[in-house]
Amino acid sequence: MIGQLIANGIVYGCIIALGAIGLSLAYRIMNFANFAHGDFLTLGAYLTLFFAATLNLGFPAACILAIPVTAAFAVALDIGIWKPMRSIGASRTAIMILSIGVSIAIRNALIIFFRPDALRFPLPVMESMNLGGILLTSFQISVVLIALASMLVVHALLSRTVLGKSMRALADNPDLARITGINVDRVIRYTWMVSMGLAALAGIMFGLITHINPNMGWSIILPMFAAAILGGIGNAYGAMAGGLIIGLAQEISTAILPAEYKIAVSFAIMIAVLFFRPNGLLGGG
Amino acid sequence: MLDYLISIMLTAGIYAIFALGLNLQWGYSGLLNFGHVAFMAIGAYATVLLGMNGVPLIFAVLAGMVLAGACGAFLGVATLRLREDYLAIVTIGFSEIIRFLLLNWSSLTRGSFGLYGYPRPLEGLVAHEDYNIVLAGIVIIVLLLVYALLEVLAKSPWGRVLKSVRDDEAVSISLGKNAFSYKVQALALGSAIAALSGSLLAFYLQYINPNNFQPIETFYAWIMVIMGGSGSNRGTIVGAILLWGFFSTTRFLEGYISFSPSASSAARMVIIGVILIGLMMFRPQGLFGRKEDLAVGK
Secondary structure: OHHHHHHHHHHHHHHHHHHHHHHHHHHHHHOOOOOOHHHHHHHHHHHHHHHHHHOOOOHHHHHHHHHHHHHHHHHHHHHHHHHHHHHOOOOHHHHHHHHHHHHHHHHHHHHHHHOOOOEOOOOOOOOOEEEOOEEEOHHHHHHHHHHHHHHHHHHHHHHHOHHHHHHHHHHHOHHHHHHOOOOHHHHHHHHHHHHHHHHHHHHHHHHHHOOEOOOHHHHOHHHHHHHHHHOOOOOHHHHHHHHHHHHHHHHHHOOOOOHHHHHHHHHHHHHHHHHHOOOOOOOOO | OHHHHHHHHHHHHHHHHHHHHHHHHHHHOOOOOOOHHHHHHHHHHHHHHHHHOOOOHHHHHHHHHHHHHHHHHHHHHHHOOOOHHHHHHHHHHHHHHHHHHHHHOHHHHOHHHOEEOOOOOOHHHOOHHHHHHHHHHHHHHHHHHHHHHHHHHHHOHHHHHHHHHHHOHHHHHHOOOOHHHHHHHHHHHHHHHHHHHHHHHHHHHOEEOHHHHOHHHHHHHHHHHHHHOOOOHHHHHHHHHHHHHHHHHHHHHHOOOOOOHHHHHHHHHHHHHHHHHHHHHHOOOOOOOOHHHOOOOO
16 A cells, blocks of 8 residues: 555656656746746646647657647747746846736637646556555656656766756856856757756656646646755755655545645745755755 | 626725735735735635634634734744745645635535535625625725735834845844744735635625635736835825726727636636736736836845
């Protein structure tokens, strides 16, 4: 019983972690909490559905296409909205309010194009496999494997590449980064691409193990923020750990609490972290 | 036609009170409350549940305000020592948690079935078909009282400290003001005002369920405050009227467009999102606001 909950928690935690990494990266580089992040998960899932079901591309090809298209949309948004806001020197609070507007617009545009009903990817229903008493579908196992692989890629990107170095430089001191010749707008756009690409991937995986609806991303914005804060907001590794902890805590809580309240568990963890360790378990921020 | 006008007056008036609470928090104090609707829900449910159990309505309304104020203060204490983002994140989470709680605590709230048949003020004294006129009168009086209170507060030493905290926290702290405590007070009072609007909403609707309190309601209030000009109470009321004008006009236009109901309400929401984006990009001080009253501008 508890083994099953832990397994479910790891699957769900991987999705939260991928979402939270993107949220945390964007927070560190752009310096604001992006409330539209959840809706990019939704966008990624719907684009995949569109490519797979309407254009008949096959599910893997649809995923591979949906991720860069979501990232491209994020870049377009940077050119159209975030960059002009940076240029006029808008405050963080103004940008956060604006991100709410973006979130409302994306979510409802998806409702217009795809109707508000819950949908599924055009994939066969998977039988659960019994792994020593724990039931898992091959979807759930692939979610964990893909998430772990993506985390390794993010780690390599941040620690081994020039882009990763520029991102850290920009986060630590924007002015210094600028005068050392870092093209700030370019680094910011790459950050959006990484952040929103991860969001799209998280959205696809969330749709794979549950279903797709226009509210799906918004509905897990709270656990994603809780994970980011738990790990120290701005810290990508903290977000990974935070995501897994939140996922496990939410699922294991169902052993003692009604399942409807599991989202409240992540809220309680977030409040506790803010009271006792506001920089998160791994610091950062 | 008169019924229609009165129903617009009621909704615009109730939402104006709701938005005035937010204006105290955001316009006066620069606090990012993204979960304002939670306090409206607390007010509505507390009033209805206490009223159904025989508590005199005036005390039921006050109890809702105190409860909402206490919740606001608690969230403020948790987050206001940290960067401003945290209050936004925590309040938006809180509003979802409250809605989940109302949906799932069925023994108390009857969950998604909602509550109805609860007592309303002066109900025995007026004929049923005239009730909304009386309620509209009550809403207008409450609106004027809240407006007057906020205007007095804005000009009082308390309001001046609040605005100085918003404009430059370091300066007000160096003058010996406890900025943190002022912000917590503003958050609590604004939340209590939201609860008051929630009680009035419950009286008007005669039926409440958790879906009345979706996160989007919070951002209606944000648009009213920003459109009218953050920091201006009069602007907030104008913002409420404008937004309700927008809703009525688009509902009227719906008759001529062959959209499904879900698509046309979604299209309206897309416009709401775009209005918010446009305001923040091109006119953050709103239609009537002053640039210097803007926590955003700096």
